[in-house]
Ligand SMILES: [Zn+2]
């Protein structure tokens with residue numbers, strides 16, 4: 288007998304599936320990805336640099352009402368790492384010597 292179907296729980300996958308909501312305010316409509324460090328400034332397409340935001344939070348993020356630090360905090364909580372680690376990963380991705 289084969290063992291019962293093993294439950295493979297990939298936390299990251301589950302989180303990815305759940306991400307269709309604003310990671311800042313929890314809204315479920317008009318969700319779009321935002322690059323915390325803009326592509327123009329060298330920000331990468333890495334999960335540590337991406338946050339799903341609703342239109343309003345997205346506007347706030349671009350106008351500075353929602354600060355980069357707040358976004359990075361959300362990412363740090365989501366990834367279960369420190370804000371420092373998020374900073375470091377992003378700086379590395381941007382080609383800095385950290
Ligand atoms: Zn929002």
Ligand SMILES: [Zn+2]
Pocket residue numbers: 320321322345348349
């Ligand atoms: Zn954006």
